[in-house]
Amino acid sequence: MNILIIGSGGREHTLAWKMAQSELLSTLYVAPGNAGTASFAVNVPISVNDFQNIKELVTTKDISLVVVGPEDPLVNGIHDFFLQDEALKDIPVIGPQKAGAILEGSKEFAKDFMDRHQIPTAAYKSFTANELEQGYAFLETLQPPYVLKADGLAAGKGVLILPDLEEAKTELKNMLVDAKFGQASNKVVIEEFLSGIELSVFVLTDGKNYLTLPTAKDYKRIGEGDTGLNTGGMGAISPVPFADDVFMQKVEDRIIKPTIDGFVKDNIPYKGFVFIGLIKVSEEPFVIEYNVRMGDPETEVVIPRIKNDLVSLFKAVGNGTLDTVTLELDERSATTVVGVSGGYPEAYENGKVITGLDTIEGSVVFHAGTQLRDQEVVSAGGRVLAVTSYGEDFREALKTTYKNLEKISFQGMYYRKDIGFDLENQ
The missing domain is CATH 3.40.50.20 (Rossmann fold)
Structure with a gap:
């Protein structure tokens, strides 16, 4: 086919x-x-x-x-x-379809969906420009830090976490009145801050049946130690060491099943991936957000761990027979680290020639922002490529990834050298 x-x-x-x-x-x-x-x-x-x-x-x-x-x-x-x-x-x-994609297209819709189906998430309220004063008042009821989310799609940049109340009020005005994120922030969701460690769970569903794919954890900040500006993702590991069987059973019972059941109850047609961004607070899972596709760079560690024929999985999604499929997984860990353009996530230059791709051993290089120019591979985006490796645990996999990243070069190339740093004591 x-x-x-x-x-x-x-x-x-x-x-x-x-x-x-x-x-x-x-x-x-x-x-x-x-x-x-x-x-x-x-x-x-x-x-x-x-x-x-x-x-x-x-x-x-x-x-x-x-x-x-x-x-x-x-x-x-x-x-x-x-x-x-x-x-x-x-x-x-x-x-x-659009009726399901709005789970990512509108933060307010997603929060209301979770509320309706008793799916654990942070307390929240949403506001428009006409409700700025009410927004200020709601902020005053919360403890810092303050979480502001543009309701619409903002290319992963529409979430602000702010330590100071006055700063939060200023940014709320910037988003609602001054259109900081364009139409995406015509409405803003304010929610309580949850303190814990984050992970992602991916589900493939035909609308009634589903398969829970491997867990992953990605690293969004540009700087080591999770500092600096948010990016589209600087690296990822799978599986997540702290997501043990007991925790994942809670995720299944309290989040995944109610989500898929919610699609049926709300008559939302849904064939595809559900990305569930989670936070583990103490030992309890809460949903931060839904996305309606696979994450990036989590895909680069989740998909390589699936042994099944992916085309046959997609055929089962299409004809509604996912309940006949048993998911087979590679038990090894997979890690990926992203090489980005100098200056990213702010201004950067494209068209830099990439060398060393033909020297890679024991890893797979997945291209993100690249193009072919006169038979040469050149950079064509902020996130340029991701190097994925397997290992008995994430530490071993990371060693292979970093060894191969050292062989790749383009002008201004940068990557984080501390992916997985927060998992040593988990």
Whole structure:
């Protein structure tokens, strides 16, 4: 079968790498793809939100399965677009319809969903520009630090955690009145701060049945020791050592099952991944957020640990038979560390030639922001590549990853050397 993956980052390269191993696959297309996917798939220069040209590609290339990587086209309704088109309606799309994608598209919707289905999360209220004074009053009822979240999509940058009440009030005004995050902060969710250690749990569902994928922990801050600005992710490890069987049973019973049951009760059609951002407070799990796709760079450690044929898993999602599948996992740990452009997450330059990719041993390099230029691989984004390795534990895997990262070079390249630093005593 011919398959299309939509997206261009490390997540999409990892999905493509895994799907390319399937005997069910004929030709794999990636739109728009990157220099990494070009080595075993056909890259097609189509934007992820260009639904009409995606339709033309799907129909002319006889594509029979579409996997949507990023959140944007999902929130914009690409799955609905397929269902409403006579030529496309029978082609399975992995990724929820708009009614499910709003779980990521609106923080308020997600919090209300959790409240409705008794899923543990931080106390919260949401406010618009007309309710600024009420927002100030709610902040005054909370203990610092203060958490402000833009309601809409803000490319992972719409969350502020502030230590000072006056600063929180100023930023609330900046978001609501001065549109700090554009339309994404037309509404702002204020919630209580939960103190604990974070992790991510991923679920693949056909809307009724589900498989719980490996746990992962990613590292968002640019600086070592989790300091500095937030990024799209500087590294990840899987499994998470502190997520033992007892804790994961709580996650299953209190969060995963009520979430999938909630889709059924609320009549939300959902075929695809659910990313559940969790925080462990003492020994109890709370939901920080939902995303409606795989995370990046968590994908680069979760997908390599799945032994099943990924195409057959996606076929089961499409035809609603995920309950017939048993998930098989590699028991080894996997780690990934991201090499980023100098200056990221602020201003950075593209077009830097990347060397050393052909010298890697014992790791897989997943491309995130890369392009081919005159047969050379060059940087084309803030996060450029991720080096993934296996090991008996995350420490052993990290040694291999770092050894290989030292062989890769491009002007201004930076990576954190302390991924996993907070797990030593877990």
